[in-house]
Amino acid sequence: MNFFTGTRGAAAIAALLAASLLAAGGSASAETAGAQVPSGYFEREGNEGELALVTGMSEFVRLYPGWRIARLYIPFPYAASVSPETVRRVFETVHATTTGSAYLRGDFGVLEEEAIAHLDTLKHVDEKLLFDCGRPAPCVVEISRDELVVVTPGVVKDKEVHYRLVPD
Numbered sequence: 001m002n003f004f005t006g007t008r009g010a011a012a013i014a015a016l017l018a019a020s021l022l023a024a025g026g027s028a029s030a031e032t033a034g035a036q037v038p039s040g041y042f043e044r045e046g047n048e049g050e051l052a053l054v055t056g057m058s059e060f061v062r063l064y065p066g067w068r069i070a071r072l073y074i075p076f077p078y079a080a081s082v083s084p085e086t087v088r089r090v091f092e093t094v095h096a097t098t099t100g101s102a103y104l105r106g107d108f109g110v111l112e113e114e115a116i117a118h119l120d121t122l123k124h125v126d127e128k129l130l131f132d133c134g135r136p137a138p139c140v141v142e143i144s145r146d147e148l149v150v151v152t153p154g155v156v157k158d159k160e161v162h163y164r165l166v167p168d
Contacts (some may be wrong), residue, residue: 037063041091042148042163052076057116061148061163062091067122069131069141070094074115084166086110094119101132 041062044051052058058079060072070091074082093108094117104117122129122141133139137153148163 037065037067038143038145038148038165040165040167041087043166045162045164048076048080052079059161059163060087060091061150062095063122063143063148064095067124067129068095069120069122071118072115073117074111075113078113082111087166088168090115090117 041060044059044061046052047058047060053076056076057073058076060074062070062072064070072087072090072094074087089110090108093110094104097104098119101120102118104119105114107114108117120131122131123138124130129141129143130138131141133150133152135153139153140151142149142151146165148165150161150163152159152161
C-alpha cells in the first residue's frame with residue numbers, strides 16, 4: 001500500500017490540489033475585482049415554453065452582495081401566473097432565511113404552490129465564478145449587463161443555460 005491509497009491518501013491529494021491552486025495564484029475569495037451584483041433577478045429563457053413543460057419547473061436566479069446565489073424553481077404552469085413582484089418577495093424571504101448553503105421547500109408565505117430554493121455562495125477561482133450545482137464538477141456562472149449564463153459541465157459537452165435580467 002502506498003501513500004496515495006486509502007483515506008489518508010485522498011486527504012493528501014486534496015491538500016496537494018488546494019496547495020497547488022493557491023500557489024498558482026488561485027483564490028477562494030467570492031469577490032470579483034470590479035464586478036457588481038446586478039440589480040434584479042434573472043429568468044431562464046424558455047420559462048414559459050417547451051423547457052418548462054419538459055422539466056415541470058420555471059427557474060429564476062438572483063445574486064446578492066458577497067456573491068451569494070439563490071436559485072428558485074417554481075412549478076410550471078403555475079409559474080406563468082406568478083408576478084415579478086411575487087418572485088422578488090420570494091427571493092427576499094429565502095435570502096433572509098439562512099446565511100449558509102441550503103435547499104428550502106415551501107410557499108414562502110406568498111406562493112399558492114410549493115417551490116424549491118437553493119442558496120449557495122459563488123467562489124472566484126482562476127477568474128471564474130463557480131458554485132456547487134450537484135454535478136461532479138462545479139458550474140460556471142458568466143454575468144453580463146443583462147444576461148447570466150450557467151455553464152453546466154457534461155460528459156461529452158458542457159451545457160449553457162441562459163437567463164435574462166428582470167430589473168428591480
